[in-house]
Amino acid sequence: MTIDMSQFYQVFFDEADELLAEMEKLLLALDVSAPDSEDLNAIFRAAHSIKGGAATFAFNDITEVTHMLESLLDRIRKGEMALTPEHVDAFLVSKDVLTMQMDGHHHGSSVDQNAVGSVCQRLKALSLGSAADTPALAAAVPESARFEAAPVADADGNCSFHIELPDVPQRDVDALAAELGLLGTISQESLADKRVVFTLTTPESQDSIVAICSFVLDPDDLKITHGGAEGSLQSSGAPTGLPFTGAAQTGTDAAKPSAEDPGYGIFELEKTDAVSQPAVATTAAVTAGAPAAEAKNFGRRATDKEGASQESSSIRVGIEKVDQLINLVGELVITQAMIEQRISVLDPIQYERLLNSVGQLTRNTRDLQEAVMSIRMMPMDYVFSRFPRMVRDLAGKLGKKVEFVTRGAATELDKGLIERIVDPLTHLVRNSVDHGIEKPEKRRASNKSETGRLTLSAAHQGGNIVIEVSDDGGGLSRDRILAKAKQQGLPVSDTMPDADVWQLIFAPGFSTAEVVTDVSGRGVGMDVVKRNITAMGGTVDIRSVPGAGTTIAISLPLTLAILDGMSVKVGEEVYILPLGYVIESLQPAAADVKEIAGQGQVVKIRGDYLPLIPLYQIFAIEPNFTDPSQGIVVILEADGKKAALLVDGLVGQQQVVVKNLESNFRKVAGISGATILGDGGVSLILDVSALLRSSRQLNADPVFS
């Protein structure tokens, strides 16, 4: 029977990605001087799971690296080796290598074999090096490990194994007995607690036994000991000079069940004794093995349960399914609005019950919509979690000390936005580490602690999410920005307000860094950051105090799918203006509207002259009013520019579900999308920034106040 394994590849890659991310997170959080054993166990488990998966799919290179990683971790978590920063570094590097290998298998990208080799070397060196540091422990372990691992062969080269099974159905026991019988002679006996112990004499190695058993049960639950009863015990004959790593590795693999159990201490004693008294040792090990294995089983079951509850609390669903669901609910909301509109003309007394039912439907629909929208929401942690590593590496590279703090990682944001915020945020964090936070010497000179602090925070604020990147570094230099701006010919004055000066750094090609490093300073970037965020409907705000630090605040709408809109009417057409751009709307007095020859009209509003954009003219509609003093002007602001949009009237304010116009049509100038109104009709959403831009093109010279 052949199973097409490739169908499971995706699951493995997804899982491994998560495990690697988890591992990295834990490694970074690890306190080197006093590591939490729970964390170490979790890291070990992650490595172990990846190894298991990789072995299943025969990704041998991954198996190899994880194996070394796992062995080292295993010894650290058992306290046989002290954790050092070098370990953490090596683990992080091996995580990167694993990611690279994973990508290699997944996307067919190239794998740097040198990196793989060097990481293996590093892990090997670490396990060797530390062995010498802790001689007492090292001595104890190989002895016991060797006792278990070194094959005990009789004259024919046959070994005798005691294989203790966990509690499995009789059917499986029979199947195993039949399979193992093919390897050699097998006998079977039951323990008091109905578990079964096989005694197998075979020329095969322990690995083959494990391989066979693993079809039926978890090899970790399996307890294999080398029986000395039949063969002459030759523990003295086994090579005593066995290199420590080798022994440790076999030890971890083969002796894992015993070494891992909580009854380890006692068991270890028994075994250490056993070295000096081999004959007794075998029985001692076997008898001690039963309760120990039991205790171990118990422990494993407990962790399994924990794992299971975590698994069942989330399911993996394709994003397109979720999007479809959201679309359908959007339809439902529209249909519901239609019904509501239809019944609003009914007599409330005669149709009381119908109206009540529809009222209930309205509430349910709204709840449903909220619940469904929340599916797409993901915690900011998804983004934040990739920064600790980056900051650590960057700080190391730049010789700075940076403490990285995140706040509000549980704040949720639409998945689509989350993915698009990663790049801009990465850029901002890089900038903060590179330019914001000073070198330790400089910080000491200005009476600050050597370690800079970089804070990444997220919080809800009304219908928006505000993400802040703030550092306690030197702050932006007003003079330098202004000088640079003048040099680049930007329109600046020395009396500009700070906020305007800070916005200058978003100008394309603007960098005040004196030295261009490979980290940042090329001046490409901030403008891209700004553009990306604006494209998401967000804003960027900078606060900076010289000597005390800089905070860059990004404000984003919670979701792209729903938009607060103001509906305006021109002639027979209804358009939606995104509310975020609307400042106010008013009817100007006839005296405030001025004509500029060949430039169109301007409206004077509180002393400012704003260009007037007649929507009917842009969209060639027959309006009800062409005179601004009879219609309504809506003051809009986008990209820091204001303009007055002339419409016939305001219809109302509502939340609209944004539909893409391009999916069946093409991009239309001045239109950012469409939505379906309560009556089933389609209304177009205006692209305010484009409108303002095109109006500026119409009036070649921008109108200044």
Place this chain on the structure above:
Amino acid sequence: MSYSTQRQAQTEAGEVAGKEFLAFTLGKEEYGIDILRVQEIRGYEPVTRIANVPDFIKGVVNLRGIIVPVVDMRIKLNLGTPTYDQFTVVIILSIAGRVVGMVVDSVSDVTTLSPDQVKPAPEMGTTFDSDYLIGLGTLNERMLILVDIDKLMSSSEMGLIEKIAA
């Protein structure tokens, strides 16, 4: 006409073997399009106008939550003054994953045409550019102008789909 062009016409005709066509009228002519491209047929309902597009693009409508552009072939082909009443028909087409509505005068029936009933299109004589024609289908006394609706609707002339190169 050389041998090769004739052969080409024959293979093209062969491709439409036993195909079903939806017949509709535009002005006095009767046209046929591949029935498999037709998603549904609806009555005309008011559209939302889009500014600054050619006037044969009437606008967009809401088709069960999907925004669908509607083109009026009568305007595109200059077939008199189009009227919109309860008899005006919109054929909803599904082309290359996109949904487009096409306004026509009326829809007559669905006919099956065997390859020998499809004759190569003449170089001129119809309002369509012959690039967009599969051929002429003859059915007793009727003649259907078979339109390659995929090609027509994706053409830059219609401007419905943004060209990637543009």
